[in-house]
Amino acid sequence: MALETSPDAPAAVRTIANGIASWINQLGAVWVEGQLTDVSIGRGTSTVFGTLRDTDADISLRFTCNRRIFEAVDPPVTDGSRVLVNAKPNFFARRGTLALAVSEIRHVGIGELLARIERLKQLLAAEGLFAAHRKRALPFLPHTIGLVCGRDSAAERDVLENAKRRWPAVAFRVEYASVQGPSAAGEVMLALRRLEADASVEVIVIARGGGSLEDLLPFSDEGLIRAVSACKKPVVSAIGHEPDSPLLDLVADLRASTPTDAAKRIVPDVREELDGVRQLRDRGNRAIRAWLDREAHALAAIRSRPSLAAPTSDLQRRSDEVVALVERSRRTLTHRLDRAGDDLSHRLASVRALSPKATLDRGYSVLQRADGSAVREVGQVSAGETLQARVSDGRFDVQVSSIEESK
Known part of the structure; x- marks a missing residue:
C-alpha cells in the first residue's frame, strides 16, 4: 500500500x-x-x-x-x-x-538469428527498400569518397590503398565507428549522417572485414538499414567476404563483395582509362583516315569523269549540234523559200495568163463610157458618143460614128 x-x-x-x-x-x-x-x-x-x-x-x-x-x-x-x-x-x-x-x-541460436533477419528482410522488402529502381548510379570519378570503417582496420587499408593505386588523385574523408558490438549500428549511423552532411562527399562506403554471423549483426540492424535507404548519396556496402550477406548489402546502391572490391568499383583504373583513351584515339584516327581515303577516292572518281576531265568536250559537242541545226534550218528555210518562190511564179503566171491585161497585150482593148462602165453591147452606145478605149500600154478617146448590130 x-x-x-x-x-x-x-x-x-x-x-x-x-x-x-x-x-x-x-x-x-x-x-x-x-x-x-x-x-x-x-x-x-x-x-x-x-x-x-x-x-x-x-x-x-x-x-x-x-x-x-x-x-x-x-x-x-x-x-x-x-x-x-x-x-x-x-x-x-x-x-x-x-x-x-x-x-x-x-x-x-544461429537459426533464431537467421530467422529474425529473414523476417526483417521480408518486412523491409515489402516496404520497397530493396527495390531496384531505388538504386542510384555511382559517379564515374567522385571528387571525395566518404568511408565508414573501424579505426586502424584492414578494411580501411584495403579501400584506401587499392583506390589510390587505381587513381592516385582520389580524396577520402574517413569516419571511424565501431563495426562490432552493441554500439556499432548507432556509431555507423552517426558517421553516415556526418558524411551525408559534407557537400564534397559524393559517394559513401561502409566497410569492414569478414566475421561470424554475430559479428555482422549490426549491419542487419533495422535502424541502419532505414538510415542507408534515406541517405541522399549513393552508398556502397563492403561488409565481410563473398559469402557474407547482411541486409546492408540489399539496401545499398552497390554491393561489393570485399573492401578491396569496393575500391575497384568506386574509382576507375587510371591505366585502364588511359589505355581506353589511347584506343579510342587510335580508332578515331583510323576512322578519320578511312573517311578521308574514301572521300579522296570519290573525288578522284568524280574528277576522272569526262565532264570534268575535258569540260569543253560537251560544249564543243553542243556547239557542233547548234551549227548542224543552224545549217539544217538554213537548208530547210532555203528549200521552203525556193518552193514558195516557184509556187509564187506559177501562180503569178496563172494570174497573168488570166489577167485582162494579158488579153489587152494580145491586141484587144476595153471601151468605157464617160461614167467608167465597160461597153459590152452595142445597145449601150449611141452614134456620136465619145468613148474611151483602153489598150495594154495606155488609153485614148474614140467617137462612135455608126452603130451596127450583129445578126
Missing part, C-alpha cells in the same frame, strides 16, 4: 528503498535476450558482474551471475555475445541499484 507521507512526516530513505526492494523482489524469474558488455570477473570472487544491453535500443541493465554458472556455458561467452538469460530482478536497497540475478545463460 502507498505510504502516507507529508512535509511534516516524510518517509526515510531506507523505508522507500526497502519498499522498492520488497516490491521488486516479489517479481518472478524471466527469460531475457540481450548482448553482454562490460563483463567483469573479480579476482578471488565467485560473482560475475556485467551489463545486458538491448540489441536494438540504447537500454541496458546490470546483471550478476555466479562464476560457476557463467564459466559453464559452452562455448564460453564474452563481451559482445548475444545470449538468453534466465534472471530474477533484484533491488539492492543499500546501494539503490537494480540488477538481474542470472541463474542460467544460453547462447542465442
Whole structure:
C-alpha cells in the first residue's frame, strides 16, 4: 500500500528503498535476450558482474551471475555475445541499484538469428527498400569518397590503398565507428549522417572485414538499414567476404563483395582509362583516315569523269549540234523559200495568163463610157458618143460614128 507521507512526516530513505526492494523482489524469474558488455570477473570472487544491453535500443541493465554458472556455458561467452538469460530482478536497497540475478545463460541460436533477419528482410522488402529502381548510379570519378570503417582496420587499408593505386588523385574523408558490438549500428549511423552532411562527399562506403554471423549483426540492424535507404548519396556496402550477406548489402546502391572490391568499383583504373583513351584515339584516327581515303577516292572518281576531265568536250559537242541545226534550218528555210518562190511564179503566171491585161497585150482593148462602165453591147452606145478605149500600154478617146448590130 502507498505510504502516507507529508512535509511534516516524510518517509526515510531506507523505508522507500526497502519498499522498492520488497516490491521488486516479489517479481518472478524471466527469460531475457540481450548482448553482454562490460563483463567483469573479480579476482578471488565467485560473482560475475556485467551489463545486458538491448540489441536494438540504447537500454541496458546490470546483471550478476555466479562464476560457476557463467564459466559453464559452452562455448564460453564474452563481451559482445548475444545470449538468453534466465534472471530474477533484484533491488539492492543499500546501494539503490537494480540488477538481474542470472541463474542460467544460453547462447542465442544461429537459426533464431537467421530467422529474425529473414523476417526483417521480408518486412523491409515489402516496404520497397530493396527495390531496384531505388538504386542510384555511382559517379564515374567522385571528387571525395566518404568511408565508414573501424579505426586502424584492414578494411580501411584495403579501400584506401587499392583506390589510390587505381587513381592516385582520389580524396577520402574517413569516419571511424565501431563495426562490432552493441554500439556499432548507432556509431555507423552517426558517421553516415556526418558524411551525408559534407557537400564534397559524393559517394559513401561502409566497410569492414569478414566475421561470424554475430559479428555482422549490426549491419542487419533495422535502424541502419532505414538510415542507408534515406541517405541522399549513393552508398556502397563492403561488409565481410563473398559469402557474407547482411541486409546492408540489399539496401545499398552497390554491393561489393570485399573492401578491396569496393575500391575497384568506386574509382576507375587510371591505366585502364588511359589505355581506353589511347584506343579510342587510335580508332578515331583510323576512322578519320578511312573517311578521308574514301572521300579522296570519290573525288578522284568524280574528277576522272569526262565532264570534268575535258569540260569543253560537251560544249564543243553542243556547239557542233547548234551549227548542224543552224545549217539544217538554213537548208530547210532555203528549200521552203525556193518552193514558195516557184509556187509564187506559177501562180503569178496563172494570174497573168488570166489577167485582162494579158488579153489587152494580145491586141484587144476595153471601151468605157464617160461614167467608167465597160461597153459590152452595142445597145449601150449611141452614134456620136465619145468613148474611151483602153489598150495594154495606155488609153485614148474614140467617137462612135455608126452603130451596127450583129445578126
